[in-house]
Amino acid sequence: MPKITFISADDQQYQVEAANGQTAMDAALDNMVPGIDGDCGGVAACGTCHVYADDQWLAKIGSATPGIEQDMLALTDNATACSRLACQITLGDEHDGLILRMPAAQH
Amino acid sequence: MRPTCIIIGASHAAAQLAPSLRQEGWEGDIIVIGDEAYVPYHRPPLSKAYLLGEKSADELLIRPQEIYSKHNIVFRLGTRVSAINRAEKTLTLHDGERLSYDKLAICTGARVRKVALPGSELQGVHYLRNIQDVDAIRQHTGEHKRAVIVGGGYIGLETAAVLKKLGMQVTVLEMAPRVLARVTAPEMSAFFQRVHRAEGVIIRTDAVVSGFAGEDRVTAVLCADGSRLPADLVVIGIGVIPNTELAADAGLAVANGITVDELARTSDPDIVAAGDCTSHPSKLYGRIRLESVPNASEQAKTAAATICGKNKPYDALPWFWSDQYDLKLQMAGLNQGYDQVVIRGDRDHSRSFAAFYLKNGQLIAADCVNRPQEFMLSKRLIASATTVDAAKLADDRLELKSFLTT
Numbered sequence: 001m002p003k004i005t006f007i008s009a010d011d012q013q014y015q016v017e018a019a020n021g022q023t024a025m026d027a028a029l030d031n032m033v034p035g036i037d038g039d040c041g042g043v044a045a046c047g048t049c050h051v052y053a054d055d056q057w058l059a060k061i062g063s064a065t066p067g068i069e070q071d072m073l074a075l076t077d078n079a080t081a082c083s084r085l086a087c088q089i090t091l092g093d094e095h096d097g098l099i100l101r102m103p104a105a106q107h
Numbered sequence: 108m109r110p111t112c113i114i115i116g117a118s119h120a121a122a123q124l125a126p127s128l129r130q131e132g133w134e135g136d137i138i139v140i141g142d143e144a145y146v147p148y149h150r151p152p153l154s155k156a157y158l159l160g161e162k163s164a165d166e167l168l169i170r171p172q173e174i175y176s177k178h179n180i181v182f183r184l185g186t187r188v189s190a191i192n193r194a195e196k197t198l199t200l201h202d203g204e205r206l207s208y209d210k211l212a213i214c215t216g217a218r219v220r221k222v223a224l225p226g227s228e229l230q231g232v233h234y235l236r237n238i239q240d241v242d243a244i245r246q247h248t249g250e251h252k253r254a255v256i257v258g259g260g261y262i263g264l265e266t267a268a269v270l271k272k273l274g275m276q277v278t279v280l281e282m283a284p285r286v287l288a289r290v291t292a293p294e295m296s297a298f299f300q301r302v303h304r305a306e307g308v309i310i311r312t313d314a315v316v317s318g319f320a321g322e323d324r325v326t327a328v329l330c331a332d333g334s335r336l337p338a339d340l341v342v343i344g345i346g347v348i349p350n351t352e353l354a355a356d357a358g359l360a361v362a363n364g365i366t367v368d369e370l371a372r373t374s375d376p377d378i379v380a381a382g383d384c385t386s387h388p389s390k391l392y393g394r395i396r397l398e399s400v401p402n403a404s405e406q407a408k409t410a411a412a413t414i415c416g417k418n419k420p421y422d423a424l425p426w427f428w429s430d431q432y433d434l435k436l437q438m439a440g441l442n443q444g445y446d447q448v449v450i451r452g453d454r455d456h457s458r459s460f461a462a463f464y465l466k467n468g469q470l471i472a473a474d475c476v477n478r479p480q481e482f483m484l485s486k487r488l489i490a491s492a493t494t495v496d497a498a499k500l501a502d503d504r505l506e507l508k509s510f511l512t513t
Contacts, residue, residue, distance in 0.1 A: 030170045032129070032130065032170075032174065032178065039405075040400070041149040041151060043428075045435065047483065068435065071483075072480075074479075075484050075507065075511075076483060
């Protein structure tokens with residue numbers, strides 16, 4: 001049961017408890033974290049669960065996967081090498097303490 | 108006394124509206140009334156992962172029941188509203204019970220359009236809109252069994268793809284000369300017909316269904332040209348009708364959907380509406396009614412803000428998606444009134460290309476097949492009403508990012 005923290009662009013923190021095997025997007029939606037929309041339900045079709053991980057965490061969760069996730073992020077506003085789609089991050093115990101920052105807007 | 112907000116309907120719009128009310132600071136009661144047995148669930152996977160058996164009903168839930176309880180959001184499930192009494196600000200439920208509201212949100216969605224043909228009540232003839240429908244459809248699936256899909260729209264084609272994957276013999280009957288006729292250009296229709304045929308699905312266009320044969324259970328679909336197609340399962344997907352009757356009976360303005368403004372307000376200041384059941388103003392496309400999850404969610408956020416006295420106008424760009432086989436189709440904008448279609452990629456031989464719809468040289472919509480970058484680009488170009496160079500768009504070697512700087 002990893003505890004993860006979402007931080008909004010204006011530095012509001014939302015700590016949530018996720019279930020093992022759950023995606024970071026689902027953990028955010030379950031806990032009503034504002035700023036993660038997840039309009040498509042987690043099939044990487046909309047790009048509205050864009051988050052940033054710092055280098056240290058990125059090493060653990062991995063960079064955006066080649067294919068649809070990288071393609072979606074390629075033309076997303078404000079995407080960087082640290083960008084991920086939260087729906088493509090599956091959580092486990094090793095992610096306890098994970099910090100994901102959110103962009104100012106998802107659209 | 109604490110004020111009460113009641114939400115009629117318990118699907119995508121309600122699933123967003125109720126939590127958004129809390130996020131916007133609503134401290135009163137929130138009651139969500141739904142006629143199904145479930146708290147809100149994702150509907151798009153019904154014709155995809157759920158029909159395929161890859162997801163359970165629990166996995167479809169947008170969020171678990173406990174989360175709503177934690178935020179003091181109360182559900183009244185298996186319950187229908189029979190009337191809105193605006194003068195006294197109450198609702199009458201189907202069993203006669205009355206509930207008082209201070210603010211009301213109508214999120215009644217849409218229901219399937221049904222056929223009135225001989226035999227349409229037979230077992231094995233189904234529509235596809237909710238969990239119950241798919242559970243019933245799955246009673247009739249199985250390898251080598253025969254499925255006939257009536258309607259070559261997105262629901263019909265997605266269902267055909269899944270049933271084929273389940274090993275069934277699948278035929279799609281479309282009344283128009285091509286599939287997806289109402290929503291895409293002929294180039295896209297031809298592409299989807301090619302792929303479905305390559306996957307082994309039979310597609311018959313210009314096919315008019317006249318009825319269904321069988322004793323208790325359907326055994327065949329009858330066509331107007333006299334042909335008879337054996338069938339173990341029939342799935343009808345011929346569109347939806349917005350659920351506007353409650354609103355209309357209460358005297359609210361209704362014209363192809365409950366009429367709302369950019370703040371999701373109906374003609375009654377204490378009643379908002381969101382989702383498939385509404386028509387709203389769009390700067391790009393005029394007044395539109397959308398059948399779409401993103402529309403339901405985004406409009407619901409606006410509606411929640413409005414209830415809390417805030418001003419968050421809704422004018423998002425419409426977008427849609429569909430999954431069939433290995434095709435990920437993402438659509439941006441609405442193509443009504445297009446005068447030019449530009450194809451980027453190999454439509455005739457590959458499964459990866461984009462169709463751009465232009466009107467007076469301006470990009471108004473795009474259908475992207477396994478082309479997420481083109482989709483993301485299109486959303487931005489359409490929203491900013493950009494004039495584009497058709498020859499450049501068609502040039503698959505040209506970097507997409509170059510369109511954003513010009």
